[in-house]
Amino acid sequence: MQGFVSLPDDPVLRAVSPGEAVRYARDLPEGGLAWVHLVEPTAEDLLPVARALSLPPLAVEDALHAHQRAKRERYGDDMVFYVLRTLRYTEATSAIDTGELMIFSNPCWVVTVQHGPSDAPDAARAALERKPELLEHGAYGLLYALADAVVDTYGHIVGLVGEDIEELELRVFTPERVDLTKEIYSLKREVLEFRGAVRPLVPVAHAFMSPAPQRYPEALAPYFRDVADHVLRVASAVAGCDELTDSMLDAHSTQAGMWQNEDMRKISAWAAIIAAPTMIAGIYGMNFAHMPELHWAYGYPAALGLMASISGLLYRAFRRNGWL
Template sequence: MECVIYGEGTDRVRQVDCGEPAGAGRTVSKHLRELDEGEFAWVRLDSPTERELADLTEEMGLHPLAVEDAVQAHESPKGERYGDVLAVALRTLWYIESASEVETGEVMVFLGPRFALTVRHGWADPTTEAARRLAADPERSSFGPAAVLHAVLDVVVDSYTDAAAKVRTDLTDLERCVFSSSRDDVTEQIYTLKREVLEFRDAVRPLVPVVREFVTGSRSLWPHDALPYFRDVVDHLHRADAEVRSLDELLNSVLDAHLARVGTWQNDDMRRISAWAAIFAVPTVFTGLYGMNFRHMPELHWSFGYPLAVGVMVTASALLYRSFRRNGWL
């Protein structure tokens, strides 16, 4: 657990001791009571248990349902208001290029009148970068706890943009494989990337109306000066959402193109097999007829009968081969 007090100005950021998470509620409550005018506290938790959040629930006035969502960490992006506390659930994600997989986590942000509480699950930790950005721009501290929400949103949305760029790179590689001259079957890779893009979409799309509400809904949530910053996040999120939609549609097109090429390969193989079967049918007919061992058959006792039969078979097969080559079957 980390607890940082923010105030207006570059020298108004200080870290305080919150003790162990299991008994930190009273300590945090004491710090909140001792805040000066214009100050707010940011408490950061990593993968806490329900017991560790119990004290904070009572001392900070958190709703039990919101706390349950923060502990379970299986919520879709959403924003809920419980009295004076705003609870926002975000999905974090990072793209593993070596495995072409999207890994997800979750951050729950609670905003009170004079505090911000973030609860993180998963490998990615946007709160660390958010704290760095907030420290680098102390003027945003004047927004109050809303500055924490903006900083976390900004980092999360930037990670969406970075992940989308990496997914597009892998998709471009798949397109090259699909339209190359080789016959590599990349159906499994396309389906795998499609599944990851769907997981990506489930993280981005539900967040769009949530963040849009921050700038089009009730503006009493934070100072007027904070609205341009949230509009900037909305713009970036819309671009990320449009990119995910584009990736999803492109994957569908790539899959259709690949399946069409597989069908073409199969047709080519069937034409080659049919062409060779037709060529070998000519000598098969001749040898079959003369292999029936009837006594009275034409040219059985003629000296040139055998060479003539072989010549006819070779000539007919050669003509068929030439015809199939001209038609592109061979």
């Protein structure tokens, strides 16, 4: 658990104890900021903060149990509860690890609850250090910094996923026969997980971009619109990645069908080539008393030559038709 405060006449984010941050949250005038950040909290960690700041019980329950979809809910006139899905890309395995960042936002304080891996809180603190003017808007400046950090991660990851798709596409359309079904399904699963994190944020992004009056200061309107624009662009890019993986899977399935047909043609061609001499040998193996050329000195070589000639002609015909 961590605590930070910023006073109206001193817009610098300073680390304090969580208890001090909660006390500041109850007494700060507008323009100040108190921030309490909890990582994987238990009920014993979160409930005292919830009681001190009168957090909505349903939202607190969501924050404790996690596994929520991205959303935005308003409680009363001055409290908003956000759930943002956080992502982390593991380059070695091309896996996307998901987490959640719950944000309780009031004009003078913010309580964040983190589940799973996320660099967003640290990135938001760094952004506030680079742009201390954001702290002049209190909790709204922190809310923007957190949302921007989460969405910037989306933009970075969608680029890496696009590179994975391009690399896998090249492997799909190489002449070598390689079964890539497992790799395509694995990438498809990661893309779907990514889409599940971004898609629910689209309505929130549209709300940020709408001309209706917003609850945040007018000076921050361009910042929130920028975040919304990034969400919409990433959502569009992820939808494109989803369609590409579907097309890639269809193309690979078609390739696999073509490989099977090619193998069946080869098997059928060799079976036909072998069937001709087998039929001739079978006839002479019937041991009838009266057989053509049975007592002819050149009968045996002639039969072998006939078998070889028929097999050669069949092989040539199949080669011409592309079966061999």
